[in-house]
Amino acid sequence: MTTVREGFLLxxxxxAALPDGPGFRRDAVTQARLGHPVVLFLIQDAVTLAVPGxxxxxxxxxxxxxxxxxxxxxxxQRGLENTGLLPAAHRTDMGAVAExxxxxxxxxxxx
Amino acid sequence: xGRPVPHTDVMVILMGAPHESDQTTSVLxxxxxxxxxxxxxxxxxxxxxxxLTRQALGAxxxxxxxxxxxxxxxxxxxxxxxxxxxxxxxxxxxCQFCSDDRGVHDHVPEVILRRPSSFAANSAATxxxxxxxxx
Numbered sequence: 001m002t003t004v005r006e007g008f009l010l011x012x013x014x015x016a017a018l019p020d021g022p023g024f025r026r027d028a029v030t031q032a033r034l035g036h037p038v039v040l041f042l043i044q045d046a047v048t049l050a051v052p053g054x055x056x057x058x059x060x061x062x063x064x065x066x067x068x069x070x071x072x073x074x075x076x077q078r079g080l081e082n083t084g085l086l087p088a089a090h091r092t093d094m095g096a097v098a099e100x101x102x103x104x105x106x107x108x109x110x111x
Numbered sequence: 112x113g114r115p116v117p118h119t120d121v122m123v124i125l126m127g128a129p130h131e132s133d134q135t136t137s138v139l140x141x142x143x144x145x146x147x148x149x150x151x152x153x154x155x156x157x158x159x160x161x162x163l164t165r166q167a168l169g170a171x172x173x174x175x176x177x178x179x180x181x182x183x184x185x186x187x188x189x190x191x192x193x194x195x196x197x198x199x200x201x202x203x204x205x206c207q208f209c210s211d212d213r214g215v216h217d218h219v220p221e222v223i224l225r226r227p228s229s230f231a232a233n234s235a236a237t238x239x240x241x242x243x244x245x246x
Contacts, residue, residue, distance in 0.1 A: 013132065013133075013134065043133075043137055044133045044134070044137060045132070055163065073140070074133070074137075083188070093144075094140045094141055094143075094144040095144050095148075097141060097144065098141060098144035098145040098147075098148055098150070099148060101121055101141065101145060101150075101239070101241065102120055102121065102145055102148060102150045104120075104239065106227055106240055108239065108241050110241055110242065110243045
């Protein structure tokens with residue numbers, strides 16, 4: 001399902017390893033484990049995280065009840081449109097994201 | 112008394128170097144999608160993102176050797192087109208300090224330059240802020 005009416009929309013655009021580790025994605029796991037409704041939207045290079053085995057944090061996030069959206073456009077730009085993704089990952093476009101950003105009840109963070 | 116800032120649903124704060132990733136494309140896609148859904152949006156550019164609306168960029172990018180006859184609009188043109196298509200929904204502000212610091216004295220005329228001290232007034236005139244870039 002690609003709608004969100006409350007909670008957090010976390011937009012992850014980065015896939016590279018950072019000096020402090022995948023802090024943003026760990027924050028997403030923490031929020032999900034606390035019971036908050038959280039959607040993690042993967043865009044740009046971060047769409048590669050939805051490939052199975054690529055991100056332990058993403059699998060932990062899904063296990064904690066978090067929802068994952070993956071940007072169709074970014075997948076296509078990287079030649080990944082036919083690549084198998086984690087079963088829980090929903091391909092979507094910017095329309096669903098725009099509706100969530102415009103919803104006053106949804107808190108949005110872009111990384 | 113300062114210039115009144117129209118209230119918007121969302122304020123997108125666009126910072127950093129705009130071409131180090133697909134960030135500019137992503138933000139323009141999000142803006143268009145929000146505007147098409149009736150959203151009212153303001154963009155505040157800081158740092159090197161102020162370069163996006165330079166007149167020196169021209170109307171179109173240089174020709175693509177792989178697609179010689181295709182015209183690719185510059186970011187300045189894309190912003191102008193969005194502003195023209197959604198005149199009562201989209202406002203584009205540029206940070207005066209960041210523009211001066213980077214020699215950006217030639218914004219397209221639709222861009223409203225604001226001093227850093229005006230940032231509070233802009234952020235008070237929106238329902239939500241979304242910071243993109245740098246962090």
